[in-house]
Amino acid sequence: MLLREVGYARPGSLGEAIQLLAADDGARALAGGQTLVNVMKARAGSPDALIDLGRIEELRGIELGADGTLEIGAMTTYTELVESSEARARPILGEVCAQIADVQVRNRGTIGGNICTSDPTNHLPPLLAALGAEMTIQGGNGVRTVAASDFFLGVYMTAVGPGELLTKIRIPAGRNDGFAAVTLGIDGTCIVSAAATHNGGLTLAIGCVDAVPVVLRPASADDDAVRAAVQDANLDPPSDVHASSEYRRHLAGVLAVRAAHQAQGSS
Amino acid sequence: MVSTEQRISVTINGTTYEREVEARKLLIHFIRDDLDLTGSHIGCDTGNCGACSVILDGRLVKSCMLLAVQADGSAVETVEGLADGDELSKLQQSFKDHHALQCGYCTPGMLMSATALLRANPHPSEDEIKKGLQGNICRCTGYWNIFEAVKAASE
Numbered sequence: 001m002l003l004r005e006v007g008y009a010r011p012g013s014l015g016e017a018i019q020l021l022a023a024d025d026g027a028r029a030l031a032g033g034q035t036l037v038n039v040m041k042a043r044a045g046s047p048d049a050l051i052d053l054g055r056i057e058e059l060r061g062i063e064l065g066a067d068g069t070l071e072i073g074a075m076t077t078y079t080e081l082v083e084s085s086e087a088r089a090r091p092i093l094g095e096v097c098a099q100i101a102d103v104q105v106r107n108r109g110t111i112g113g114n115i116c117t118s119d120p121t122n123h124l125p126p127l128l129a130a131l132g133a134e135m136t137i138q139g140g141n142g143v144r145t146v147a148a149s150d151f152f153l154g155v156y157m158t159a160v161g162p163g164e165l166l167t168k169i170r171i172p173a174g175r176n177d178g179f180a181a182v183t184l185g186i187d188g189t190c191i192v193s194a195a196a197t198h199n200g201g202l203t204l205a206i207g208c209v210d211a212v213p214v215v216l217r218p219a220s221a222d223d224d225a226v227r228a229a230v231q232d233a234n235l236d237p238p239s240d241v242h243a244s245s246e247y248r249r250h251l252a253g254v255l256a257v258r259a260a261h262q263a264q265g266s267s
Numbered sequence: 268m269v270s271t272e273q274r275i276s277v278t279i280n281g282t283t284y285e286r287e288v289e290a291r292k293l294l295i296h297f298i299r300d301d302l303d304l305t306g307s308h309i310g311c312d313t314g315n316c317g318a319c320s321v322i323l324d325g326r327l328v329k330s331c332m333l334l335a336v337q338a339d340g341s342a343v344e345t346v347e348g349l350a351d352g353d354e355l356s357k358l359q360q361s362f363k364d365h366h367a368l369q370c371g372y373c374t375p376g377m378l379m380s381a382t383a384l385l386r387a388n389p390h391p392s393e394d395e396i397k398k399g400l401q402g403n404i405c406r407c408t409g410y411w412n413i414f415e416a417v418k419a420a421s422e
Binding site: 002003004005006008009010020024030033034037038049050051052054079101102103105107108186 | 268270271296314326328332334336380384398402
């Protein structure tokens with residue numbers, strides 16, 4: 001398919017990329033392109049210019065700190081996360097990335113692209129919200145960090161502003177995590193998803209029931225408490241061709257319990 | 268510098284091609300239209316079917332989900348690179364022996380996905396074979412023989 005005419009630049013450094021993005025309101029960052037290229041084909045978006053982040057070393061790599069904290073470059077692909085020995089410090093990351101789409105998409109798609117898209121049907125927004133990830137955003141005015149709970153602002157909207165880039169994702173140490181989803185076909189996009197982490201108390205994040213992941217902290221990790229927390233959240237999910245609002249609400253409770261079980265090692 | 272055209276150099280099956288391309292050109296069109304390597308197919312053009320799969324710097328990708336300019340400086344393998352002259356690769360021969368194609372449209376992509384799979388994992392389990400071919404659709408639904416061909420080539 002022939003795309004609309006578009007400019008292209010492939011900066012070699014983060015500073016240069018930020019400058020290029022700041023110089024043109026119509027410029028968009030191109031990460032793995034597994035969403036953006038299709039959006040452009042569908043004419044759902046027509047950036048004036050693509051700033052290709054593919055050759056910026058500063059955006060790559062997975063580092064495991066002495067305290068178990070993971071620092072993941074925004075341009076790290078799903079496949080790299082699946083294969084990384086460092087990422088096994090938080091096994092759920094590789095486990096969920098291995099469920100995204102197919103080999104080809106996992107080889108190109110990136111963690112940064114997945115969350116910056118802020119598509120409610122994506123796997124990683126609820127997972128990173130549950131894990132308490134922290135995002136580092138860099139722009140012309142410097143560097144700031146944003147908690148996952150403040151990162152997702154709406155459908156296709158995040159805290160990354162014009163002329164800024166998500167550079168890395170910091171995930172605190174921890175182990176007891178879970179993820180459950182009902183998807184469109186195996187490894188497809190989510191109809192409803194739930195992520196859980198049980199480090200101290202239980203934290204849940206439900207995806208596809210609102211514009212952004214809904215974070216819940218049940219009174220306890222018991223099934224009844226998890227169901228009650230989902231019930232009390234008064235979710236009002238959208239209806240579409242795949243599921244009614246009522247069915248999504250039902251799935252939220254079922255998947256929250258499944259994710260909580262996995263987080264407690266009893267799935 | 269932002270530009271709507273760029274000079275790129277891409278090595279395909281061992282031959283390096285230098286061309287001026289528009290930034291909006293997808294890699295599959297560069298391969299098929301500019302270089303006349305028409306073995307890689309365009310099935311859906313939406314990233315779903317995998318008929319355009321090629322191996323880029325050792326990783327399997329869908330060449331309709333990538334701009335040609337993104338492949339600048341890379342090494343690409345397409346289905347044309349699998350056989351050694353008239354001698355089919357073990358996997359290609361296995362596809363022939365197991366009648367692993369009906370209309371044949373998906374075959375180039377299936378071969379590239381299976382090639383990438385067997386390189387990374389020479390003796391995959393049955394589930395690993397299925398997962399390795401997950402990104403490729405055969406609309407004749409001839410999956411079973413394709414699966415059998417890959418399995419036999421891995422033994």
